[in-house]
Amino acid sequence: MGAPKWPPYPHRSARPSEAVTRLWTARAARGMAAYSTIMTRRQFEALVDKALRRLPRKFRERISNIAVVVEDWADDATLAEMGIEPPDTLYGLYRGVDLTHRDSMYGNVLPDVITIYQGPITEDASDADDMAEIVRETVIHEVGHYFGLDDETMHRIENGEDL
Secondary structure, three states, X not given: OOOOOOOOOOOOOOOOOHHHHHHHHHHHHOOOOOOOOOOOHHHHHHHHHHHHHOOOHHHHOOOOOEEEXXXXXXOHHHHHHOOOOOOOOOOXXXXXXXXXXXXXXXOOOOXXXXXXXXXXXXXXXXXXXXXXXHHHHHHXXXXXXXXXXXXXXXXXXXXXXXX
């Protein structure tokens, strides 16, 4: 069967990494789809909305002045700014002033933004359920940044470690 014809995502200009090509080849050899579940933007946004609605009420009630958007992929400038080199990428990104850095002078500002990147999540998910779980974890992770948690603290929480 071999690797699928490039590009499965026409909006991407770069060729797939060796690891992605190996993954596609392995999936094709097992009779699996070369790349994951394809989902419309509207369906994907519904997953993001569902993840936000399922946040515990005590957190949902404290979220304000924040926009959650879905984009295809993080652009090269964003990846460079975050120090991320291919084949790594981002599932999500929080940009703003987290709650721990706001004071009485904070106000009259544009909303903070959480961006969820559909392309890499779609590419990495094995099926629709896996995609929903990755979206849920990504939303929780980015909302954690809004509340002032850094990556190290969130990874410890995700791994069940005591804080």
